[in-house]
Amino acid sequence: MVRLTVHLIAKSSNYSKTCRSESLQQYLKKLTHLNFSNKSIEEIDDLSRCRNLTVLYLYDNQISQICNLGFASNLTHLYMQNNNISCIENLSSLHKLSKLFLGGNSITVVEGLDELKSLKELHVEGQKLPRGEKLVFDLRSISSLSETLCILNISKNNIDELWDLAPLRKLTHLYATDNQLQDIQELETVFSQWSQLRLLDLNRNPVCHKPKYRDRLITALKCTETLSRQFLINWKASKDAKKKLDDGKDVKERIANPLTTDFRVGPQHPFAHERSSSLSKPSEYGKPGVTFRVHGDSRGKRYEQSKCLLSC
Template sequence: MVLLTIDLITKSSNYLKKKRGYTFPEYLKRLTHLNFSNKNIEGIGDLSKCRNLTVLYLYDNHISQICNLGFASNLTHLYMQNNDVTRIENLHNLDKLSKLYLGGNSITVVEGLEQVRELKELHLENQKLAPGEKLLFDPRTLLSLAESLCVLNINNNRIDEIKDLAALKQLQHFSAADNKLHDMEELDFVFSNWPQLHHMDLSGNPVCQTPKYRDRLITVCKRLEDLDGKEINDLSRQFLIRWKALKEAKKKRNNTHMMTELPITSPLKHDSDMARGPRPGHIYSRTNVLQGKLQQPRSDPTRERRVRYSISQNTI
């Protein structure tokens, strides 16, 4: 098992190139960037002597657990995409972490970031999920990221709803391409809570086939600059916003007009009829009473024939 340790750092070509007369402890103390990408590393060992580490590149390895980073209180960038990580954990001491790259792992739940209050970018695309699984979000993590997260990439994770993401009110870049989003009303609600959104990619989702899909999102996201890789110019945006406003105003006028046509007085002229109660043959209904109408008795041909026959017999 290959572990990233201090000993491994001493054997690296980067250390030999940058040594420049420093003693090894001095070199570790001055170290800010550490790149061990694509080195067949399977785990992270003790790196506590690298206390000034700010950027750590560990992508394209075989790491299964995020661990032994509690010392790295100055770490701002962590690149661990394309590993075998199954959980987001042990990051609570990374107070300054602003960019976290975990795409191409085996994560099923976005969690464990409650203490990472400065995180601005979170990349979780292309998780290696089991059949039937989809990427889920812990509400506690979303709430903790609400005021900081600006970039979220969740492409290709079988996600079919994002209503819980409405809490991320500072989002500026959102990528959720190649998922299973289908509810246009849900998208309208979520995006109306993201006033800072500038760039968005939803290509490859079923919702993209909804009529007026692009027009609707442009009117909801008033600062959007590009959607699904296509730029949005100001002229198109202003036209669609005006069109939506005119449509809503017309709908409001129509509703007001319909209300004014309804009767506003009670049918007082029929009070005497109502007081006497229903006359034989008259039919009272809620609609007719409200409209001040009384239906005339319905004719009964059978009854009329019996009456005429009785009269003729008496006459004879």
């Protein structure tokens, strides 16, 4: 069994470079960032000598339990995605924790977050759930996060409703792709509670096939005025670009077939080119005023959005 211990830290290359100038005790006391990702670690040992630790990377390991972190009162970022964790526990002492990454584990209930009064980002996407089960939320934890949580990633968790998340009124970014959301009335009610929502991604949910789902969700959002106006502007621009593209194809077909060529046709219309990008990493989340992109309907249209983004 590979355990994360102070001796393992002592063997790390970073300490080896400084061991001649300071003792292990001094090194551990000064340590603020610790990266032991993808090291086949199964257990966290006593690291209480690392009292000034602020960022801990333990993703891509084989850890089954969150433990021995009670000392880390200065920890602000904890990365434990892609492990074997089944329960969120032993985090009550991490009062300064602002970002928690637990995606790709075996968690069935989002709980144990009651004391995390500084948590702004929570990532629990892609849990390895038992067949037919969905990720559920402990109401005490959600209530405790209602004044702080801004970014939530719950994608790929077989979730079919969002009622329990309604208290998260400070939410600005929600990633809920690849779930089973389909009740548009429920979504309208929940979204109407989130006055600060700026990015919403519901791609690959059944609700995306509902008639006029986008119009209804835009109306429910509190950022309706900015979103709707920009949406209509971009829709018209997209429609005009498509018309130019179709006209250009028409010209090519006429030239290719001399029997139907119209020699009075003027200059060929230019083809519209579209730049695209995606928010693929947690570190790339947008800030107010930054241009976001909206992924369009099943025909692949995309609309640029100045302040709010609806992707579904």
